[in-house]
Amino acid sequence: MVRYKLTSPPMVKATIQLPASKSISNRALIINALGKGSYSPENLSDCDDTQVMIKALTENKETIDIMAAGTAMRFLTAYLSVTPGKHTITGTARMQQRPIQILVNALRELGAEIEYAGNEGFPPLHIIGTELKKNEIALKGNVSSQYISALLMIGPVLKNGLTLHLSGEIISRPYINLTLQLMNDFGAKAAWTAPNSISVAPQPYESIPFTVESDWSAASYWYQIAALSSKAEIELLGLFHHSYQGDSRGAEVFSRLGITTEFTAKGVKLKKTGNALKKLEEDLVDIPDLAQTFVVTCALLNIPFRFTGLQSLKIKETDRITALRSELKKLGYLIEEENDSVLMWNGERCTPEQTPIIQTYEDHRMAMAFAPAAILYPDLQIAEPEVVSKSYPNYWEHLKQAGFQIISEK
Ligand SMILES: O=C(O)C1=C[C@@H](OP(=O)(O)O)[C@@H](O)[C@H](O)C1
Numbered sequence: 265m266v267r268y269k270l271t272s273p274p275m276v277k278a279t280i281q282l283p284a285s286k287s288i289s290n291r292a293l294i295i296n297a298l299g300k301g302s303y304s305p306e307n308l309s310d311c312d313d314t315q316v317m318i319k320a321l322t323e324n325k326e327t328i329d330i331m332a333a334g335t336a337m338r339f340l341t342a343y344l345s346v347t348p349g350k351h352t353i354t355g356t357a358r359m360q361q362r363p364i365q366i367l368v369n370a371l372r373e374l375g376a377e378i379e380y381a382g383n384e385g386f387p388p389l390h391i392i393g394t395e396l397k398k399n400e401i402a403l404k405g406n407v408s409s410q411y412i413s414a415l416l417m418i419g420p421v422l423k424n425g426l427t428l429h430l431s432g433e434i435i436s437r438p439y440i441n442l443t444l445q446l447m448n449d450f451g452a453k454a455a456w457t458a459p460n461s462i463s464v465a466p467q468p469y470e471s472i473p474f475t476v477e478s479d480w481s482a483a484s485y486w487y488q489i490a491a492l493s494s495k496a497e498i499e500l501l502g503l504f505h506h507s508y509q510g511d512s513r514g515a516e517v518f519s520r521l522g523i524t525t526e527f528t529a530k531g532v533k534l535k536k537t538g539n540a541l542k543k544l545e546e547d548l549v550d551i552p553d554l555a556q557t558f559v560v561t562c563a564l565l566n567i568p569f570r571f572t573g574l575q576s577l578k579i580k581e582t583d584r585i586t587a588l589r590s591e592l593k594k595l596g597y598l599i600e601e602e603n604d605s606v607l608m609w610n611g612e613r614c615t616p617e618q619t620p621i622i623q624t625y626e627d628h629r630m631a632m633a634f635a636p637a638a639i640l641y642p643d644l645q646i647a648e649p650e651v652v653s654k655s656y657p658n659y660w661e662h663l664k665q666a667g668f669q670i671i672s673e674k
């Protein structure tokens with residue numbers, strides 16, 4: 265099993281061409297396929313999660329393996345339900361433990377033909393494409409917003425459009441808004457009609473030229489590096505102020521951790537102010553993918569924290585609540601958890617391991633959020649570093665560009 269041993273430079277200096285957003289790439293691909301567009305989206309992400317989506321849509325094989333990509337699994341399940349043909353969609357062992365029942369039930373209620381090929385409620389699925397006749401359903405909004413995005417994107421091609429009524433606390437809401445935004449850009453009519461209801465008109469997509477912006481979730485690891493370094497000059501290319509991505513809110517949260525953002529014509533420049541607050545309390549329900557970044561950053565900066573809204577973390581690439589607590593303990597931090605949805609730390613410490621090896625549990629964000637810890641823990645090792653390819657294949661190359669030394673150990 266490969267591990268990377270990391271050593272940080274005295275000063276981090278880098279201009280980084282971030283990967284394109286996988287969330288935007290995968291939506292643009294599905295919308296484009298549904299609209300049978302004549303333009304192809306440009307600057308698509310080169311990450312695994314987007315590559316599996318491109319493959320699924322272009323090869324049109326009977327069995328589709330989307331590996332670990334949650335968006336591809338959920339979006340394609342809805343897409344294949346309305347696309348002529350017979351398909352089986354599967355993924356990694358972990359993907360076969362990530363729930364999909366809410367989406368399957370919603371699609372079946374609309375008229376879809378979907379069967380579980382293994383365990384009830386989980387992938388793999390057998391899907392036969394058919395015409396969906398019903399146009400109004402209720403479903404839970406408190407497990408994964410990807411089910412909702414998946415349904416919304418097929419809305420314009422349904423005979424009578426689609427109205428969704430969401431129950432429970434709506435989690436990851438900016439991702440639903442991202443879907444609506446992109447659908448409208450591509451000529452659809454889709455909008456919130458009440459705080460918990462969304463309607464999509466039966467109006468086909470138009471083909472438009474479209475370029476994917478850089479990924480704000482990926483940017484967060486560079487903010488983290490700036491926050492943990494004593495000196496850093498970091499420029500991140502391809503980010504916009506008025507981004508479609510909810511994770512752009514990370515910039516504001518980082519301003520409270522001593523990193524401010526200057527927007528330029530090319531992207532952003534990070535500035536260290538050194539003014540970090542004494543304690544960070546934040547609801548992360550809208551930005552769950554930044555949880556690992558903020559938990560690791562605050563602990564290493566010695567800033568006590570309380571993060572709420574983390575109820576989706578247990579069903580992501582790994583159980584991120586458990587993974588964060590185990591791996592931070594190796595560095596000497598005792599993080600507490602409450603009700604599977606809160607992580608907090610009041611400064612409790614334990615003796616750190618002498619040569620900590622951070623396990624990544626097939627989770628790209630475990631690798632990317634712990635690598636910057638090498639700034640304070642020289643010779644820190646990251647196990648199975650190749651996991652980063654799920655969203656950011658060039659992450660290690662970019663760290664090298666920024667002056668980090670990376671030695672591969674076996
Ligand atoms: O729609 C999307 O692109 C995503 C939605 C979020 O998932 P949940 O809605 O399951 O929280 C997020 O964690 C994931 O990385 C990408």
Ligand SMILES: C=C(OP(=O)(O)O)C(=O)O
Pocket residue numbers: 332333334335336553580581629655
């Ligand atoms: C949760 C994530 O991805 P997905 O759910 O799309 O697999 C992620 O990228 O952090």
